[in-house]
Amino acid sequence: MSNEPGFDTLAIHAGAQPDPATGARITPIYQTASFVFDDVDHAAALFGLQAFGNIYTRITNPTTAVLEERVAALEGGTAALAVASGHAAQLIVMHALMQPGDEFIASRKLYGGSINQFGQSFKSFDWHVKWAEGTAASDFEAQITPKTKAIFIESLANPGGVVMDINGIAEVARKHHVPLIVDNTMATPYLCRPIEHGADIVVESLTKFLAGHGNSMGGIIVDGGTFDWGKDNRYPVLTQPRPEYNDIVLAETFGNFAFAIACRVLGLRDLGPAISPFNAFQIITGIETLALRMQRHCDNALKVAEYLEGHDKVEWVSYAGLQSDEHNKLQKQYMPKGAGGVFTFGVKGGYEAGVSLVSNVQIFSHLANIGDTRSLVIHPASTTHRQLDDDQQKAAGAGADVIRVSIGIEDADDLIADLAQALKQL
Amino acid sequence: MSDHDNYSDAHIRDILASVRSIAMIGASANKVRPSYFAATYLIAKGYDLYPINVGQAGNEIAGVMTYASLGDLPEPVDMVDVFRRAEALPGIVDEIMAMPHLPKIVWLQLGIRDDNIARKLEAEGMTVIQNRCPKIEYGRHCGEIAWVGVNRRIISAKKPILKPGYQHFTLEGQHA
Structure with missing residues (x-):
């Protein structure tokens, strides 16, 4: 085909041809740890990265490869690497970019788990996060030092529904020649394609909207193919000879998909958080309906948000899709099809009211996840963000009165009725 | 001049499926250089490959005999693949023009583009x-490159074509 296929066509077809051995139309689950070599020369070519092929499922797997190509196509990247979780994706990206003592800049508006990973666990590797407290590009530029190796943001931040100015922050990253990494979990490529706005690397938790059914863990790294690794020799993993591969230089050998290869043949191979082929299969199946689901998530979320905005027991609603929301303008610029399925609101009565609401809903499930077909609710201050202190909770948009909902694809009227009865009990 | 900003997938696939012999100018004997990787891959895919490297003339690269120049080739080739820096191009063009049987295809590696030279050869x-890169293009069209997560930018409801052995796809028989 000479014309670039549309998003919905890619969501179904990218990466998935009929199985060459059997004609199976649906991607088979290649549930195998290893793959047979032709002979020792073939094995040597595979181990030396000279031939394309599979050795061991920790590094590549044909089922997982379909998932990787599909998400790379949907994001408009050159290549992708699927791993065990979104957190594993972030770890492997930073493992490729950071040396001990290096810094990266991250938005403070992040998923609480990422705040922990960056602020606490990464210290053990001597990698240091510098937080950008505001959302303006200048807040990021203010944190740049000679040790800065990357900038990290979420396109649509969890849980506050903050839409980031990706173009503006990408400009700062370009000016200082560091890659911009965007976590696109909440928006998905259906709503926003960060690479088109200047991102160099996209990471996602596949567990959420991409898989869509809350049944499989997975994460992915998408290489935008946009960053010049060789320019100033600040990324030795890509530009220095690799002794474990006969001194191959990854950036020179793999061109505009070298970052994805580096993450695979060094980070994933040596740190080990591989996705299972079964999970990859489940996620591939989910992605086929991404466009349909995501639009319904957005449409339902807007209806529920509008209802809550008019409710007298609700103090505030933070959903970028609402006309009244401070992020509405950026939402229309970066994700015009909708503001996603996740948002927060504040109940009158603070911590106790929040606990009461999540206890009394009947259709909404009280759990720590987002992006399921079914509607989910959580009170971050008592769960996902409880490890943060009061100030950190507030800074992350997870104060004592905050309720986070992930609106599913059920009938919106039933969701509104469920929230109505639970609010009545406050 | 043909459109060098956009090659159709069918055009690239047709070239790779119809060519049988390739002279690779700048094939390296260093086993971790990109040209060596490309050479071994193209040989594995069944092409008759002729490395051209003046410093290695008379030696084998990737198991096949190396020649000092295009003029030394023992027989005509279908394609000349240029794996050299752009500065070397003018001299290479002279060498191509002096070949007794011109190749059907001249292929310039990733990173090399010179529309004036292209026009001259096309004339x-x-x-x-x-x-x-012919290796990347072959991998895209036969499907193998997807095993390492690369976005081929090709979708198809036809199956990849297996070669004998394990984990080998081919473009043989794909020529329109």
């Missing part, structure tokens, strides 16, 4: 591909 009836 002699040769088809020119610039700024592409």
Whole structure:
């Protein structure tokens, strides 16, 4: 085909041809740890990265490869690497970019788990996060030092529904020649394609909207193919000879998909958080309906948000899709099809009211996840963000009165009725 | 001149499926250089490959005999693949023009593009591909490159074609 296929066509077809051995139309689950070599020369070519092929499922797997190509196509990247979780994706990206003592800049508006990973666990590797407290590009530029190796943001931040100015922050990253990494979990490529706005690397938790059914863990790294690794020799993993591969230089050998290869043949191979082929299969199946689901998530979320905005027991609603929301303008610029399925609101009565609401809903499930077909609710201050202190909770948009909902694809009227009865009990 | 900003997938696939012999100018004997990787891959896919490298003439690279120049080739080739820096191009063009049997295809590696030179070669009836890697293109079209997560930018409801052995796809029989 000479014309670039549309998003919905890619969501179904990218990466998935009929199985060459059997004609199976649906991607088979290649549930195998290893793959047979032709002979020792073939094995040597595979181990030396000279031939394309599979050795061991920790590094590549044909089922997982379909998932990787599909998400790379949907994001408009050159290549992708699927791993065990979104957190594993972030770890492997930073493992490729950071040396001990290096810094990266991250938005403070992040998923609480990422705040922990960056602020606490990464210290053990001597990698240091510098937080950008505001959302303006200048807040990021203010944190740049000679040790800065990357900038990290979420396109649509969890849980506050903050839409980031990706173009503006990408400009700062370009000016200082560091890659911009965007976590696109909440928006998905259906709503926003960060690479088109200047991102160099996209990471996602596949567990959420991409898989869509809350049944499989997975994460992915998408290489935008946009960053010049060789320019100033600040990324030795890509530009220095690799002794474990006969001194191959990854950036020179793999061109505009070298970052994805580096993450695979060094980070994933040596740190080990591989996705299972079964999970990859489940996620591939989910992605086929991404466009349909995501639009319904957005449409339902807007209806529920509008209802809550008019409710007298609700103090505030933070959903970028609402006309009244401070992020509405950026939402229309970066994700015009909708503001996603996740948002927060504040109940009158603070911590106790929040606990009461999540206890009394009947259709909404009280759990720590987002992006399921079914509607989910959580009170971050008592769960996902409880490890943060009061100030950190507030800074992350997870104060004592905050309720986070992930609106599913059920009938919106039933969701509104469920929230109505639970609010009545406050 | 053909459109060097956009090569259709069918055009690239047709070239790779119809060519049988390739002279690779700048094939390296260093086993971790990109040209060596490309050479071994193209040989594995069944092409008759002729490495051209003056410093290695008379030695084997990737198991096949190396020649000092295109003029030394023992027989005509279908394609000349240029794995050299752009500065070397003018001299290479002279060498191509002096070949007793002109190749059908001149292919310039990733990172090399010179539309004036392309025009000159096209005027002699040769088809020119610039700024592409034949290994990557072969891997895209046969499907193998997807095993390492690369976005081929090709979708198809036809199955990849297996070669004998394990984990080998082919473009043989794919020529329109």
